[in-house]
Amino acid sequence: MHSPTSSDTDRSAVAGIDPQFDLDNRRTTSISPLLSPALLRQEHPMSVAVAKTVAQGRAETVDILEGRDDRLLVVVGPCSVHDPAAALDYARRLAEHTEPLRDRLHIVMRVYFEKPRTTLGWKGLINDPDLDGSFAVNKGLRLARQLLLDISALGLPVGCEFLDPITPQFIADTVTWGSIGARTAASQVHRQLCSALSMPVGIKNSTEGDVGVAVDATKAAASGHVFAGINADGLAALLTTSGNPDCHVILRGGSAGPNFDSGAVADTLGRLRTAGLPERVIIDASHGNSGKDHVRQAAVVGELAERIGAGERGVTGLMLESFLAQGRQELTLGKADELRYGQSITDACMDWATTAELLDRLADAVTRRRLVAVDAGDDLAR
Ligand SMILES: O=C[C@H](O)[C@H](O)COP(=O)(O)O
Numbered sequence: 001m002h003s004p005t006s007s008d009t010d011r012s013a014v015a016g017i018d019p020q021f022d023l024d025n026r027r028t029t030s031i032s033p034l035l036s037p038a039l040l041r042q043e044h045p046m047s048v049a050v051a052k053t054v055a056q057g058r059a060e061t062v063d064i065l066e067g068r069d070d071r072l073l074v075v076v077g078p079c080s081v082h083d084p085a086a087a088l089d090y091a092r093r094l095a096e097h098t099e100p101l102r103d104r105l106h107i108v109m110r111v112y113f114e115k116p117r118t119t120l121g122w123k124g125l126i127n128d129p130d131l132d133g134s135f136a137v138n139k140g141l142r143l144a145r146q147l148l149l150d151i152s153a154l155g156l157p158v159g160c161e162f163l164d165p166i167t168p169q170f171i172a173d174t175v176t177w178g179s180i181g182a183r184t185a186a187s188q189v190h191r192q193l194c195s196a197l198s199m200p201v202g203i204k205n206s207t208e209g210d211v212g213v214a215v216d217a218t219k220a221a222a223s224g225h226v227f228a229g230i231n232a233d234g235l236a237a238l239l240t241t242s243g244n245p246d247c248h249v250i251l252r253g254g255s256a257g258p259n260f261d262s263g264a265v266a267d268t269l270g271r272l273r274t275a276g277l278p279e280r281v282i283i284d285a286s287h288g289n290s291g292k293d294h295v296r297q298a299a300v301v302g303e304l305a306e307r308i309g310a311g312e313r314g315v316t317g318l319m320l321e322s323f324l325a326q327g328r329q330e331l332t333l334g335k336a337d338e339l340r341y342g343q344s345i346t347d348a349c350m351d352w353a354t355t356a357e358l359l360d361r362l363a364d365a366v367t368r369r370r371l372v373a374v375d376a377g378d379d380l381a382r
Pocket residue numbers: 079115116117118119120121287346347
């Protein structure tokens with residue numbers, strides 16, 4: 001008598017299989033329409049004033065990165081946007097406060113819509129704009145684009161992290177400075193994406209603190225690539241890029257500890273030199289450099305202001321996580337109406353008063369660095 005074996009079971013599972021229905025989309029529970037980038041851009045068009053803010057903001061960023069402009073690049077704003085009204089409120093205060101500091105600081109507001117999670121969690125306003133797990137992505141894209149236009153219309157350039165490789169087609173024209181996060185810096189898909197992006201892009205060291213990953217990404221992104229993506233109509237397309245020469249490393253610390261000290265900066269500049277890349281570095285005062293503690297973040301910024309004021313030139317810019325209220329709060333999906341106004345629902349942020357004071361100190365540090373340069377008979381710009 002024949003007793004069933006595992007290969008008999010395999011054969012019976014295969015019998016009568018329908019390739020169209022039984023092999024594909026086994027775990028995709030629905031496929032629904034996504035609006036096209038061209039339609040979104042038509043619905044939310046860019047004004048000439050916004051186009052000027054973006055073009056000028058990018059050009060000034062490149063001048064700073066290349067040492068033709070001795071101001072500090074400061075990317076500052078909430079960890080993530082969850083309430084467009086609060087983000088715009090913050091943007092107005094930032095624009096007003098930093099207008100007199102323009103001769104020393106080039107301010108780019110962090111307007112982050114895509115959050116890379118360590119495991120699970122709310123993934124940002126584009127993915128879930130109603131903060132309730134309903135994932136109204138078309139609505140999220142509309143809200144995001146309109147907010148980017150509204151903030152840029154204040155004359156304030158914006159910075160975004162690019163996480164999903166499809167998203168840039170919908171919003172990248174409005175973005176002055178981009179970022180690739182610690183969790184995706186090693187990804188070939190994101191390096192290829194950087195090679196196509198029209199703005200300067202900061203690339204973070206890994207969450208473990210590996211700076212080599214960010215240097216490798218900067219090198220890969222500077223080269224041209226050919227890869228699959230979408231065109232403005234949302235159709236599958238093959239993209240051929242020429243490479244992005246304006247990428248740079250962001251030191252964000254990691255599980256091994258902070259990496260904003262002069263030694264870590266010098267080591268990174270040395271790695272960039274060895275790789276044949278421009279020597280420039282941005283310091284993220286939050287994340288691994290502050291242990292995600294907003295109080296510690298203020299201390300990191302204060303320490304950097306002291307070093308810059310004393311003449312340190314290696315640091316090209318800073319990133320600060322700041323919102324209206326200090327700290328963070330926990331989001332309960334579906335209960336957005338219970339959230340405190342102006343407080344982060346992702347990483348803890350410094351409050352507005354602390355931020356304004358630190359921006360003043362950074363501007364003062366640039367003034368002092370200029371005086372140090374004059375005393376030493378150096379060119380003011382590196
Ligand atoms: O910047 C934001 C967070 O640090 C990043 O998205 C990871 O967050 P998580 O560890 O809370 O998922």
